[in-house]
Amino acid sequence: MLFNYTALIALSAVAFACGSKETKAETEHSAEQKKDRIELVRDDVAKKVDVIIDGKFFTSYIYPDSLEKPVLYPINTANENAITRGWPLTPRAGERVDHPHHLGLWFNYGDVNGLDFWNNSSDIKDKTNYGHIVHKSIVSAKSGNEEGVLKVSLDWVNSKGEVLLTENTTFIFRGNDDQRSIDRIATLTAPNGEVKLTDNKEGMLGLRTARQLEHPSNKPEIFTDASGQATDVPTMNNEGITGLYLSSEGIKGDDVWGTRGAWVSLSGKIDNEDISVAILDYPSNPGYPTYWHARGYGLFSANPLGQKALSDGKDELNFKLDKGQSATFKYRIIIYSNETILDGQVNRDYIEWAK
Template identity: 85%
Template sequence: MILHKKLLFNCTAVIALSAMTFGCGAADKKTETEQEPEVMKDRIELVRDDVAKKVDVIIDGEFFTSYIYPDSLEKPVLYPINTANGNAITRGWPITPRPGERVDHPHHLGLWFNYGDVNGLDFWNNSAAIKDKTKYGHIVHKSINSVKSGNEEGVLEVSLDWMNDKGEVLLTENTTFIFKGKDNQRTIDRIATLTAPNGEVKLTDNKEGMLGLRTARQLEHPSNKPEIFTDASGVATDVPTMNNEGITGMYLSSEGIKGDDVWGTRGDWVSLKGKINDENISVAILDFPSNPGYPTYWHARGYGLFAANPLGQKALSDGKDELNFKLAQGESATFKYRIIIYSNESVIDGQVNKDYIEWAK
């Protein structure tokens, strides 16, 4: 703020440091050169709302995503996630359903991180649809540790607890989200450190995990036949054939594998290409070389589940590999992933791999 000089007149009033005049017969005015400089907003703005239990991410004035942690969810998620042009790459159901969407797997919401077997408890499949919680775990948001906006990136740091139905903590999670965006590209880094504070924690091989994204209907593969998918507990979910108009999704892995064949294979990255409202979109998930279980197995389904699962090796390899990852009391492990949303372009061959090499080094 510019400090004004006191004007001396034949009166005893003191001129305040404001635009008001206190009856001295003269006004304290700023000259053109004395005007306060306009405060420029950060390009990437994080807006914290503790009442609504969310942190919004705004890039160049446009909504990108929100970190949300309402009590109605069994884990915090990023939801929804938009392209640079405002199209949501995430399914709306069950929070804000859109016409023509699938209504299977209510635990698939936005972008999340959990696992299907943590000391025998299922964190992955838990949702409001589950009434008996004794065999399920849930992830509770504990605190927001840091919120930083910026011109190059926005950073959100949070702490979470992985708990059983009795409220006992199996794992603590400290996660950093890094949000970036420029032109027609958006990026999310999710870096999670899991620690076992109260005893050994076993994350036994299970196909339900670990970093998950449920995509908008348009990014699904065209549905050619009805299918039934069974979770690790034997619970079956019907996925019917649907109208394929405007359904354009196609997976491609770093190993050159395409379509539904990506499921159960390993690779550094997988991209999903499609179109929403005439916008060409590619969504890529990138593994990181230091992650446990690298290179990850891909739990990627044509009906819209796009997930990286580094720990479910026995289930995803049909018994060829086995990991049975575990943490001793006090031990930690860090899982680092990057999600890139390319929009308004068909990503040329090699672009995702180029971006992966640049990031992984």
């Protein structure tokens, strides 16, 4: 009986040890399974949410008090090249230093009940005729294997802090080995009375690109904003400047400005990486298909509401929201790496998304 009892103890010990090893292995495997490819890292002290894809930095949602609106900045390709201009936050050598309100990827407008949200920046001292967008809260920040989803609440306010519009926006971040994408879905609501978004060329979804993605320019230019302020944009060294716009209507280069289209792409090179950035409009958006406020000096913007200004008076919208009324604006931004997309790739991606 003693032999059998000892053998039983030994067998039990072996079984326990094996079971322990299996449990540890299963735990490690489970931890690996739970690790998300697309991580949203929230930092309330720094007032930002970082987006990391496969261990590489993609972008940050930032909302410091020094900015007149929250933005996504910077934005990187899958190879970690920044497609956004660094100035004014982190200047790089050789960049233009015009239009300080052009930062990262943003969403606002040049005429909201007569107030200019678009041109507001730290350079504007008298804020009476300007509005700014206040980050109110992060509703949720969810990491995931296929996508990361960030939901935020914002207020569009005047210089007295009175709310004209509330904004509830969802960002959806995706990525793979050679592509990154952002869906920006914004619902604007007029909680306190009628809000007029009168036709104005300064709008609405804007991206300021890195110098390499600008169009080569051989002459100095002066650009005037909605408030009449002129900014000199001098001729610069065109070495490595490779940008080219292409619209869904087959229009290329600077001719894209002031035309309508379901999408526009901007292609070029940064550090020998073939890059294309596409902005896609959505069929249910107000003013679809959008007009494009796209400039060769690096402003890449979809403006569905500025129809009179951008069509030379041929079209006119004068969009407005009655008290309690809402409107949703949905866009997708795709950053393609290591490939050219002149073979119709953007159009195929657009059809798949829009359907």
